[in-house]
Amino acid sequence: KQWYQRRVRVAGCSSEHPPRVFLSYCWSNSKSSYEAGQLRSYVGHDYSDPRKIKADIEERIGEKVWLDIEQLNSVEDSGMFGQIADGLKDSSIVLMCVSKEYTNSQNCQMEANFALRSLHKTALVLEVGTGLPGDRNDWMRSSVGMVLPVGEEPYIFTAENPDKYTENIERICGRLRETVLSEPIEAKTPASSEDEPNEDKNSLRASVPMVGDAVVAHYAAWQFFPAKVASFDKGSMKYTVDWDDPDPSCRVQPYHLVAVNITATDDLIGIGSSILFKQGVYRFGDSTGDVWNLGEITDIVEEDGVKYYSGKHSKTAADGLAVATWPSYRPTFERARSHDLRLFPNAIEMLQAYRNL
Numbered sequence: 298k299q300w301y302q303r304r305v306r307v308a309g310c311s312s313e314h315p316p317r318v319f320l321s322y323c324w325s326n327s328k329s330s331y332e333a334g335q336l337r338s339y340v341g342h343d344y345s346d347p348r349k350i351k352a353d354i355e356e357r358i359g360e361k362v363w364l365d366i367e368q369l370n371s372v373e374d375s376g377m378f379g380q381i382a383d384g385l386k387d388s389s390i391v392l393m394c395v396s397k398e399y400t401n402s403q404n405c406q407m408e409a410n411f412a413l414r415s416l417h418k419t420a421l422v423l424e425v426g427t428g429l430p431g432d433r434n435d436w437m438r439s440s441v442g443m444v445l446p447v448g449e450e451p452y453i454f455t456a457e458n459p460d461k462y463t464e465n466i467e468r469i470c471g472r473l474r475e476t477v478l479s480e481p482i483e484a485k486t487p488a489s490s491e492d493e494p495n496e497d498k499n500s501l502r503a504s505v506p507m508v509g510d511a512v513v514a515h516y517a518a519w520q521f522f523p524a525k526v527a528s529f530d531k532g533s534m535k536y537t538v539d540w541d542d543p544d545p546s547c548r549v550q551p552y553h554l555v556a557v558n559i560t561a562t563d564d565l566i567g568i569g570s571s572i573l574f575k576q577g578v579y580r581f582g583d584s585t586g587d588v589w590n591l592g593e594i595t596d597i598v599e600e601d602g603v604k605y606y607s608g609k610h611s612k613t614a615a616d617g618l619a620v621a622t623w624p625s626y627r628p629t630f631e632r633a634r635s636h637d638l639r640l641f642p643n644a645i646e647m648l649q650a651y652r653n654l
Contacts, residue, residue, distance in 0.1 A: 314482050315387035316363040318354070318473060319418075321409060322347035322394035323402050326425045340398055344462040345425040345454040347394040354392075357470045358478060363388060378407075378645045379652075385412050385645075389477035390419045392469070395451065396426025400439035401569055403553075409441040410565075411645040415501050419476070420446055421469060428455025438597065440567035501646040504565070506536060506557050513573055513589045513639050514538045515554035516547045518619035519612045521573055521589035523558060531651055534644070542584035552647060554591075556639040563604050563635050570594045571611065573639040577625045588620060589639065592630065605632040 324330045324339075329348040331339040343349065351362045361367075363384045369377055385391070391412050399405045412418045422445055426432060436442050452465045506512045506526050514524045514536065524538035527548070534552045556573055566572065570593070577588035596607040609629045614621035 316361045316368075316384070317387075317389040317477050317482075318358075318360065319363040319384055319388035319391045319412075320347060320351045320394070321391055321405065321412065322425070323396060323399040323405050325398040325402070326394060326396050340396070340426050342457045344457055344459060347423075347425060350392075350394070350423065350454065350466065353466050354470055354473075357466070358473055360478070362392070379648050381408060382411065382645045382649060385416055385418065388418065389480075390421065390473070392423060393420045393445070394423045394425045394454075395436055395441065395445070396424065397432040397435045398426055400436040400441045400567075403571065406439070406441055406569075407643045407645050410444065410501060411643055413441075413444045414565075415643075415646055415649075421472060422446065422449070422451035423454055423465075423469075424451040425454050428453065435568055438568040440565055440570050443564060443567050501565075501643040502650060503559070503562075504557055504640050505642045505647045505650045506555050507650065511558040512536075512538060513556050513558050515550045515591075516540075516544075518617050519591055520579070520619050521554075521556075521591070522579065523586065526555070529651060531648070534647075541586070542581045544581055552644060553641055556641050558639065560636040561638040561640045565640055566594060566597070566604075566606060566635065566638065568594055568597065571641060572606075572608070573641075574608065574630050574633055575637060576627065576630065577620045577623055590620060595629075603634070605634065606638065607631045607633070 324336060326339065326341045326345065327336075327348050328339055328341060328343060328346045330336045348364065351364050355362050365381070368384055369380050385408070393399075393409060393412075399409075413420060424433070437445075452469060454462065454465060506529075508526050508528060510526050512524055512526055513521050516522050523541040525541070527537045527539050529536050529552075535549055536552060536555045537549050538555065539548065561572065572592050572594060573589040574592045575587045576590050579586060579588050591611045592608045593611050594606050594608045598605050598607075607630065610618065610621075612618040613628075620626050
């Protein structure tokens, strides 16, 4: 993927310090990505392209803005997520180009949640994509939308209007000049392994499986069972687990298919969240227990202060889903409570947790 290998120097922009402004966006909203042959299709137009927005902001403020295709030099997950984490930690503010496509992207969700929940970064929200009411409702009810700054309307880039576009760019640049750009550039070294994100009740650290933790892990055919973490390989980002039953097979699993076996936190679950839910019962020798399944949240209702979650299987029989042939199988689940769900780790947070080990 050649576009990850090039680094671009912007005329008049200093590159002697890490970028203070970080652009977070979904490639699916970038016409430039499409024209570069990096996508088969995109959602948006000339005046909602995050890469164009970034270039025009850079031209006005005279500083580099962090952009993935210019900063990343690895396409491997372990290297890429580590570099994103460093870019976020070095930055002072995040320009978050939010859309339905953004919150549907697992990578964008991880990036946004790490920035806002773990690092507590200041963010300016830019709405891109279609701007349709249904799409806005979806991203606002996602796990990202739930933690975006409140009391402030997003900068709307969904209208194909050059005058409105220029007005928004000027407003954003004015905001940057009044805040982060008004401070002197500190002579600091880039983020290192010593820089740890804040850990509090909103942090994602509790969702990271550590060695010895009880987890629910993928086994085979999209079946998930209780286990304990035996080890983690940072290079491959894979866990080795010991099953609660005596089965010795399928012990090595990728990070995104291993979840800490604790009650999910309501404020981390939104529309589109990838979760595990119970459906079916297994038996192995003398052992028996619940089968956990990979799912997606499609609706959330709150009654008397209690949230109820509904959703659907993320996999089907065509994907090799074993439970699809079981009598207990249903394609959806309804009114689950948070204690009935499990959440997967944030890859960026996970690498920070294991970085110094």
